[in-house]
Amino acid sequence: MEQHDAKRVVITIETPMQRRLLAAIEEAGVTGYSILPVIGGSGRSGPWSAEGQVGRAGGMVQVICIIRPDRLDGLLDGVFAVVERHIGVVTVTDCTVLRAERF
Amino acid sequence: MEQHDAKRVVITIETPMQRRLLAAIEEAGVTGYSILPVIGGSGRSGPWSAEGQVGRAGGMVQVICIIRPDRLDGLLDGVFAVVERHIGVVTVTDCTVLRAERF
Amino acid sequence: MEQHDAKRVVITIETPMQRRLLAAIEEAGVTGYSILPVIGGSGRSGPWSAEGQVGRAGGMVQVICIIRPDRLDGLLDGVFAVVERHIGVVTVTDCTVLRAERF
Amino acid sequence: MDGLLSLALTNLGSPLILSFVLGVAAALGRSDLVFPEAAAKALSIYLLFAIGIKGGVSVADHGIDLRLGLTVLAGVALSAALPLLAFQLLKAMTRLDRTNAAAVAAHYGSISIVTFVAGTSVLQTAGIPSDGFMVAVAAAMEAPAILSALWLISRGGGSGAQVDAELWREILLNGSIVLLIGAFAIGIIVGADGLAEVESFFVAPFKGALCLFLLDMGLVAGRGLRRSRDVLTPGLLAFGLLMPVVGGVLGAMAGMLIGLPTGSLFLLTVLSASASYIAVPAAMRVAVPDADPGIYLTLSLGITFPFNLTLGLPLYLALARMLTGG
Amino acid sequence: MDGLLSLALTNLGSPLILSFVLGVAAALGRSDLVFPEAAAKALSIYLLFAIGIKGGVSVADHGIDLRLGLTVLAGVALSAALPLLAFQLLKAMTRLDRTNAAAVAAHYGSISIVTFVAGTSVLQTAGIPSDGFMVAVAAAMEAPAILSALWLISRGGGSGAQVDAELWREILLNGSIVLLIGAFAIGIIVGADGLAEVESFFVAPFKGALCLFLLDMGLVAGRGLRRSRDVLTPGLLAFGLLMPVVGGVLGAMAGMLIGLPTGSLFLLTVLSASASYIAVPAAMRVAVPDADPGIYLTLSLGITFPFNLTLGLPLYLALARMLTGG
């Protein structure tokens, strides 16, 4: 099966910032992403869990973008502008994809 | 800790196709996978969110298979037959695992 | 955007062991992780699904740690002690991160 | 006509419809009000079980007669025939290709159980009785439409639809049908005495629970509309408003032929007028992946469902009353 | 015997049992009917809270006497002793190794709160009163069985069980116990007046809510059975049907010794006959990871739970009536 190089960008961010992050992603010309729920975690601001929340203020989501390598810089710039002052983790991994025409 | 090379195959697919995808994976001789919920996303067919659904038609799941590198081609062939005409994203990443005897 | 090398460690483990795994992770000096729900899967002990459960005994979660490469061995040792006798899958992937000072 | 208007106003002023309107408004205003997916599913299980058991108990009370069989048959025939009609209308009114037109058509032959439930609620408010077996008719009308649509597609040649035994099992044993028919059977077995034991859970709070469910349906419909504005051509919009009326009239005529009383004739009208947005979309995603869900979901959930709920129900009730003199 | 049969039929024809049967049937037929996990958890919180508060209010009304203490003691003793008996039976009837046999045994010493709840429902239908403190007995019987099983394993040498203080805290403060005992205490404090305030939430709709919960339990049990057919040897199956009866008889005898009246003796029988499928499996996964959950979950949830619910309850009631002349 033919595979093509791509980048897998995973952004873990607070739920209240989700809408803004997606807007930034789309502005960077990336229209493909998937959102996964995060039910708990820990970081510099201590541990939290979805069950320990009443509002959505404390929750997080994971946004995954599979992109062509040449779009990486544009995406990261846009994402960073949103994440900069907020908590959130951004990782980039090399991967390969089937059907490269879709990215 | 000793680590062994492996492949991490992630398939994002519509919920109505989940049963068929798992059958194809098993037919390819892969018996290990984990399923993660996807709560929203965007692609060529536009954005969607789990909260904007009444039925299961629109939802997606992420199926993750950790496999020995030599099983990759068989798995991708089987997966592709299911995903081909359907929406869905397939990525492959190199990784290492503990306890290689399990894969 | 400047990126830094890191390791992405993903541990899929039974819910009843979650608390012990997190304790082991923290003991290894790693304070950053995110927990994602797993809604089903299959392995040597056969297939399962979150909907087929009454208690939490059968469920699984995915714990993701992004760490500096030099912390990998310590983390894996701690994790392995917990996972050893239990079902659970551990994978390690190379990745890059923004804001390395956070890890 | 005056009666029709006041009927429409009564319907529009009921807590049920207002809850739906609130949901649509919140979604269009992009409020972050959301109904957890799990809660919506749990509510729909509750509603299906409640309506099923009540239908079964009513059948246990009144006995089974020939009407039941005839009405189920009529339902199956309507479900199978309406897609053919819808397909012709779509060819005439819109530019959809064969695949998309057939996929949309399937939805209009099948039914929306929530519209049905809202219909029973309208009957209850108006104090009109109906046959308990209409629940079974509803279940019987879910699937035949899918068959017709697949036939329409295969007739057109092309890559065709991918249908296997597994898909048929999924369609016929989908959760809603199993729950509806299962609860119906339970109702027949336990009868009025059995229902009395669980009345304060399944009967008394029913309407209030339906309010919250319709609030969620409103949110879903509103969000769907916001997202798919571009999809909606005038032709599609007109179809989404015309087809339920056409289907409803045919359903009412079938009810006349069988000699159904007002309440049941009304419900058969409602079933024929309503369009599926749960079972059929799932089947289409598997069997006809090339059809665009943006089109069929927007039509059935964004246009026809709100139309039926607000204006359709009083219209169909007036029609049923006129036809039966009830 | 005639009375027993009619009792069994009444039980089988109740909405509760039929809902369970519907769930099992849907799962065996591989319907995609699913109950959202969150809804099932919420329902179980509701049921535990309701049964706890009602028990507490009843204790507040009738006062505490020596019987309470004696029955709790009897419950603890039964919970600790039944695993030893179950272990011997398993050794005789099956080929399970020591670890798996002990893990299974733990489940049969502990209890199933849903079976208990269904038992109170049967009593209510039959119009037989019972002591409110039986809720506390249920809570007290959850954990001792685990201790016995761990002792059985450690006695056998080998790698042994991994038990630490943390695990004990988890077992003793597991959600069900805390909720049951907490609501029980609330019931004692607020008494009948306090209960009246929340009656139309916790009392009236209780049975209907239990229907939906049993529907889900049926789905879970049916799915479990489908998946683990291979695991079930004739010996295991026989154990899963025999052990509850043996446990129930011992529970009934203990109740006789204490002099419990019909209702409470019945409930002690039910608790002894029932097998855990929530607290004990979780504890076993942590402490005895080598034991196969496919075996103990299939037995307790797939065999013993359905048996108790359908045939066991009427049997135990007949037994309780016979023994107490009630």
Next chain:
Amino acid sequence: MDGLLSLALTNLGSPLILSFVLGVAAALGRSDLVFPEAAAKALSIYLLFAIGIKGGVSVADHGIDLRLGLTVLAGVALSAALPLLAFQLLKAMTRLDRTNAAAVAAHYGSISIVTFVAGTSVLQTAGIPSDGFMVAVAAAMEAPAILSALWLISRGGGSGAQVDAELWREILLNGSIVLLIGAFAIGIIVGADGLAEVESFFVAPFKGALCLFLLDMGLVAGRGLRRSRDVLTPGLLAFGLLMPVVGGVLGAMAGMLIGLPTGSLFLLTVLSASASYIAVPAAMRVAVPDADPGIYLTLSLGITFPFNLTLGLPLYLALARMLTGG
């Protein structure tokens, strides 16, 4: 004073408060009792809808008068002014920097709808009527406090808060406000007749449902406290107990000026005394990410909410009675 004590005891002995206490205790004891997130959200939708529709129906019954407008105005003024006061208190009592102090202050100007709901429940038990429009006052008080806090921050220079039109839309159309006001409008439209249709869902079971919700709030508050022990300096703790009383007294005085009767004056007191833990934290995360949620959530949810629920409510009722002679 004797009356106050017995009032406090009645409140502490109600199933509502005891459920909350059970939740706190379970969390502090690190039980694994958890309430599924989806169930908590569904319950809060139910509670908001129920309280909104009841308020609307009551307004439909009694008509609208000048008092409504005046009270809404008073509410807005209190919401905008209390943060300024809170900010000064924080500067005097704690070492928080400007950003954190302003973020905390915002919470105390805004309101906690659950505290409000518990307040209406206390009124109902005491048999004291209140104005239905207090629901609208609650909604009106949610947002102004945020504005004041942002002004406090921007006045201090520095990087400042990031506020855009999008954020304002999110704040003003947040789910709770839309639901509360929407259900309130539905209540006004459908009136008492409409409410009667859904009474056995929205009215009768209300208190019991609130019990379960408070159980969850207790779990959340307890868990929050366990996690943030280190954050809580004596100064912060004192502020968390003092500020609600100060806010409450100001609210009561405003109510006196308008001439509100006992019940409504009590509710205005409760709103002023309560602190937000849903809408404001979300807004702060977006606009003032540098402020530490550990501080403001611990204070409002871990200290002030439990204080208000247990001791505050009877205190404010005694105050309201004293001031109005009611």
